[in-house]
Amino acid sequence: MKNILSAILVCLLLGGCSSAGPSVKDVPRVDATSEATFQSSLRRMTSGRTEDEKLKLQMAMLAIMLSELTSAQQLIDNPQYQKMSPAAFRDRFAGLSYEEILNKANVKSSVKVTVAGEEPGVAEELLKPLQNDPTNKASAQLVGSRWALTTNVNGHVKTNLIELSANGKLNYVPASTGEHSWEQVGNAVRIKFNNGYAVYVGHLENEAKIVGKAGNRYGGIWTWVAERQ
Secondary structure, eight states: OHHHHHHHHHHHHHTOOGGGOOOGGGSOBOOOSSHHHHHHHHHHHHTTOOHHHHHHHHHHHHHHHHTTOOOHHHHHHOHHHHHOOGGGGGGGGTTOBHHHHHHHHHHHOOOOOOOTTOOOOSOGGGTSOOOOOTTOOOOOOOTTEEEEEEEEETTEEEEEEEEEOGGGBEEESSOOSSOOEEEEETTEEEEEETTTTEEEEEEEEETTEEEEEEEETTSOEEEEEEEEO
């Protein structure tokens, strides 16, 4: 009995019990030394994992890759984003394990990655029935009018010319593809682009200006203003 207890004590002191599982060194980690070692380390990391686990890793890596993206212009100008390959961003994953990559995506990334078919949808506040604001005396006849519609998405400002036609139809100027519509209730206005992919709701400030909020199927929210032309 004394010999058995001594053996157990030695095992505990040395941390040598085989049932303790793999050591930290045994956990597959990203080797970012080169593109080849990066790809090889990813194969080791995903070996034996389910397709769902592999998809989670891909989504986490994409979120980390996009975490420092602040505007659409940056997406255009930065060669890294044009390539959009994890290998081009491998320094961001250097030395990380599978779990650490998932944790980093959850904690540090402000980008939400959505799987097709699982989009959160347009915000409910933008889909509620339009209501005229009785405290707002602004009014305007909108059929046939043209507007310079300016959006501000995370600092990326863009202006398009639109025309509000009869029967609730909206057209870009010049014309483009897609089904677009608009509706008006008193001083409240709603515009839908691409069959409701993006929805804009606002109120007339005066007969020549509309201000409001917009959102899309992926849960994005931004502001907009339209000025009559």
